[in-house]
Amino acid sequence: MEWKQSCLLSIVVTTMACQSVFGETVNARFPREAQDSNNKFIRMFPNLEAFSQRNDRVRNAVRNLGAKNGLLDAQDNMTDPVQSITNQPVFSPLNLDNPKMTAGVTFFGQFLDHDLTLDLRSKLQEKTGPSRTVNFRTAAFDLDSLYGEGPDRSPELYVQSDTDIKFKIEPIPGSEAVSRKGAQRFDMPREPNGDAIIADSRNDENLILSQFHLAMLRFHNAVTDHLKAQQANRGLSPRELFSLARRTVRWHYQWIILHEFLPLTIGQDRVDRIMRGGLRFFENDRGRQQAAADRDMSLASREDREDDRGRRDDRDRRDGRRNDCRDDDRNDDRNDRRDHQARHRNGNDDDDCRRPGPQIPVEFSVAAYRFGHSQVRPSYRANFGPDQNRQFFAFILDERQDPGLTDPEDLRGGRRAPRRFIDWQTFFNFGDGNVRQNKIIDTKISTVLMEMPGARAPLPGLPDDGVQSLPSRNMMRHVNFGLPSGQAIARRMNEPALTREQLKDLAPFDMAESTPLWFYVLREAEVMEAGLRLGPVGSRIVGEVFIGLLRADRTSFLASSPQWKPNLPSAGGPGTFQITDLLKFAGVVPPLQ
Numbered sequence: 327m328e329w330k331q332s333c334l335l336s337i338v339v340t341t342m343a344c345q346s347v348f349g350e351t352v353n354a355r356f357p358r359e360a361q362d363s364n365n366k367f368i369r370m371f372p373n374l375e376a377f378s379q380r381n382d383r384v385r386n387a388v389r390n391l392g393a394k395n396g397l398l399d400a401q402d403n404m405t406d407p408v409q410s411i412t413n414q415p416v417f418s419p420l421n422l423d424n425p426k427m428t429a430g431v432t433f434f435g436q437f438l439d440h441d442l443t444l445d446l447r448s449k450l451q452e453k454t455g456p457s458r459t460v461n462f463r464t465a466a467f468d469l470d471s472l473y474g475e476g477p478d479r480s481p482e483l484y485v486q487s488d489t490d491i492k493f494k495i496e497p498i499p500g501s502e503a504v505s506r507k508g509a510q511r512f513d514m515p516r517e518p519n520g521d522a523i524i525a526d527s528r529n530d531e532n533l534i535l536s537q538f539h540l541a542m543l544r545f546h547n548a549v550t551d552h553l554k555a556q557q558a559n560r561g562l563s564p565r566e567l568f569s570l571a572r573r574t575v576r577w578h579y580q581w582i583i584l585h586e587f588l589p590l591t592i593g594q595d596r597v598d599r600i601m602r603g604g605l606r607f608f609e610n611d612r613g614r615q616q617a618a619a620d621r622d623m624s625l626a627s628r629e630d631r632e633d634d635r636g637r638r639d640d641r642d643r644r645d646g647r648r649n650d651c652r653d654d655d656r657n658d659d660r661n662d663r664r665d666h667q668a669r670h671r672n673g674n675d676d677d678d679c680r681r682p683g684p685q686i687p688v689e690f691s692v693a694a695y696r697f698g699h700s701q702v703r704p705s706y707r708a709n710f711g712p713d714q715n716r717q718f719f720a721f722i723l724d725e726r727q728d729p730g731l732t733d734p735e736d737l738r739g740g741r742r743a744p745r746r747f748i749d750w751q752t753f754f755n756f757g758d759g760n761v762r763q764n765k766i767i768d769t770k771i772s773t774v775l776m777e778m779p780g781a782r783a784p785l786p787g788l789p790d791d792g793v794q795s796l797p798s799r800n801m802m803r804h805v806n807f808g809l810p811s812g813q814a815i816a817r818r819m820n821e822p823a824l825t826r827e828q829l830k831d832l833a834p835f836d837m838a839e840s841t842p843l844w845f846y847v848l849r850e851a852e853v854m855e856a857g858l859r860l861g862p863v864g865s866r867i868v869g870e871v872f873i874g875l876l877r878a879d880r881t882s883f884l885a886s887s888p889q890w891k892p893n894l895p896s897a898g899g900p901g902t903f904q905i906t907d908l909l910k911f912a913g914v915v916p917p918l919q
Contacts, residue, residue: 356527357444360462361475362682367445367456370607370687370867371815376808377840380453385805388842391835392797394776398845400704402773407705407719411762418704420770423763426858427590430753432701432764433534434587434905437542439698440528441471442875443691450793454806456688463526465686466879467580472542473572474525477565482523490550491568493543494523500744504712509916511747514540520740522786530739530786532722533708537748537914545912546575552894574894577883578903580876581892584884586904588872591697592865600869607819607866610684610874684878687871689815692803693843694867697860699796700848701764704772708737709749710760710918718745723774725794729783738779740786750915754906758918766857769848771797804842812846812863813839821862828853 378384392398400421402410410417444462448454464470474480477491485492494515501511514536515523522530529539550571553559559567589597708718724736733743751760765772775796780788793799803809816823824841829849832838841849850861860868876884883890892903894911909915 356525357462357474360460361464361470363460364682365461365465366685367443367459367461367688367691368609368685369456370689371810371818374810374814374818376805377811377814377842378805378837380805380808385451385802387835387837388801388805389793389795389798391832391837391845392776392795392799392801394773394795396776397831398769398771398797399776400770400772402704404704404721404724404773407721410705410721411703411707411719418772421704421772422766422768422770422857424701424766424858425763427701427764428754429703429706429762429764430534430538430750430905431587431590432698432703433532433538433753435591435698435701436535437471437529437538438467438583438587439695440526441467441469443686444526444528445691448803448806450789450791450799450802450806452806453808456807461686465683466875467576467583467882468879469542469572469576469579471526471529472524472539472546477568480525483525486564489564489567490554491564492547492550495540495543495547498742498744498747501747504716504745505747505916506710506712506749506918507916508712512540512544512914513742513747514543516742520742522740527786531788532739533737533741533746534706534722534748534753536739541750541909541912541914542575542579544914545908546571548912549574549894573881576881577890578892578894578908580882580884581903582905582908583872584876588869590859592860592869596865596869597873600866600873605870605874608687608870608874610878684875687867688807689809689843690867690871692800692807693809694847694860694864695871696800696844697767697847697851697864697868699775699800700767700769700771702772702775703762703765704774706737707749707752707762709745709747710751711745721774722772723779723788725777725779725782727779729779729785736779738785738788749918750906750909751918754909756906756915760918766852767848767855767860768852768857769845800844801842804844809843811840812843812850813841815843815867816846816863819863819866821866824850824853 390396395401400418402421403417404410406417414421414423440463442463442465445459446462448459474483477484477486483493485494495512496515498511498513502508505511514530517523521527522536524530524539530536550567553571553574554562554567559570562570584597702722705719705721708720711717721736723738724734727734727736727738732741733746734741750756751758752762755761776794778788778794778796779785780794789799793802813823824846826833826838829838829841829846832841832845837845847860847864847867850863851857851859854861859865873884876882879885891901893900894903894907896903896907897910898904898907906915
């Protein structure tokens with residue numbers, strides 16, 4: 327899900343320097359280095375041709391397809407964030423609610439995306455390829471976006487004492503006066519200029535995501551206290567307790583992914599089918615992935631290969647890496663041993679059994695998993711305020727806002743103010759009647775995403791290169807990476823492909839018979855599933871990557887202890903655990919009454 331991207335708020339000079347040195351299209355102050363420079367993206371369908379020619383003509387065509395007031399724009403009325411929620415038939419008649427998913431599922435999905443993928447280097451206006459593109463995140467649900475590189479190498483994230491290691495959090499001054507029942511509210515730690523001190527700056531892109539990241543910080547801290555109080559753990563050193571707490575956090579998080587988020591997104595029947603039948607298209611072994619990548623490269627033209635080599639040489643010189651070992655498999659074992667030793671020094675003892683992990687396919691990262699953009703509401707109720715008359719409603723992003731405001735009237739990130747906190751009762755169902763839904767998965771995208779802030783001043787996680795439409799950015803990347811069409815993948819999967827009639831609105835763009843995969847996944851969900859969940863192509867890509875990553879990670883509960891059940895308190899009783907249980911255990915759901 328490319329929500330994101332540019333050198334965090336910081337200062338303009340720093341941001342410009344990052345762009346000129348790295349050529350980035352994403353704003354992210356942290357991380358600045360990839361843990362594994364050989365962790366590149368791959369193709370899931372390396373033998374399928376690109377959906378179109380990879381040139382400026384097509385790039386401009388898809389940019390126009392995704393432009394404001396164009397085919398994908400839901401044409402929401404942007405005059406009143408309250409009416410946008412309470413009067414949907416008038417204010418958003420084309421942007422329908424999804425009765426099966428709550429508003430918070432969108433942002434949990436965004437948090438997962440930031441745990442798996444980060445492309446800091448590919449440019450929006452240039453042709454590129456998966457094998458040229460480093461993933462700055464580990465391809466695993468291991469919460470490296472939360473834990474960074476551990477207490478030693480990311481000490482700025484932690485408070486370390488003689489008894490435990492916890493995450494830093496900070497109170498929001500003045501929050502008691504604008505919170506129900508005077509509850510004190512908290513924020514992630516920040517620099518004096520507002521920059522968030524977290525392992526992945528993109529998680530400060532908007533207030534909802536920022537507060538979910540905070541919830542995960544507090545979840546770790548609460549788990550640490552819970553484990554420390556148990557008699558069996560009384561003799562553990564702070565590092566041993568940290569490792570146990572991190573594994574407990576990861577496993578409960580992975581349980582939610584497999585048993586709540588994925589069934590909501592693709593359907594329990596499809597989850598069961600993949601769990602029973604295995605992976606058909608996603609190769610989750612890096613050795614076999616590399617063979618597929620080599621085949622992919624052999625299909626490239628000689629000119630592309632030479633261009634690829636030159637770009638990598640330039641990048642390697644810039645990064646200070648030795649060219650003779652950049653893609654040499656003979657160095658994998660040596661690099662892996664060095665990484666394992668570093669993880670051991672950093673208190674990452676449970677990672678000692680790791681081998682080089684799988685790699686993320688661009689069909690997932692650039693297309694299928696960006697379905698969540700269609701689920702974003704124009705506006706949200708961030709919190710209930712101190713009373714019924716002072717609730718905080720706002721558009722998720724609003725380009726009309728002054729970028730210099732410390733407390734703007736939208737939910738952009740990078741800000742701290744008394745009212746900038748989240749009451750989760752709006753976003754997940756706690757049984758109190760306050761929850762709101764997200765939007766269906768279809769080809770109508772909330773207007774707020776057609777002109778995202780960032781062009782006038784840098785904002786964490788948002789683009790500033792002049793292409794401010796998120797749909798346009800998505801499909802321009804299809805051209806750059808040479809993604810296959812949705813129809814070609816459907817045929818490869820032996821699934822019924824959408825007909826030209828079902829895509830006739832793309833005829834003016836000459837894309838009704840060879841459709842960008844992201845658009846195809848959205849239209850497929852709309853036509854085949856009424857927008858309530860992904861269709862067969864989108865479900866297979868997302869489902870196989872999720873389950874394949876969990877199985878490939880030897881430290882995950884699914885790979886190392888498949889019979890394990892959650893053991894933290896939950897509303898559903900022993901052996902169950904949902905997002906609402908995580909939030910309550912973390913202590914981020916103060917009562918409203």
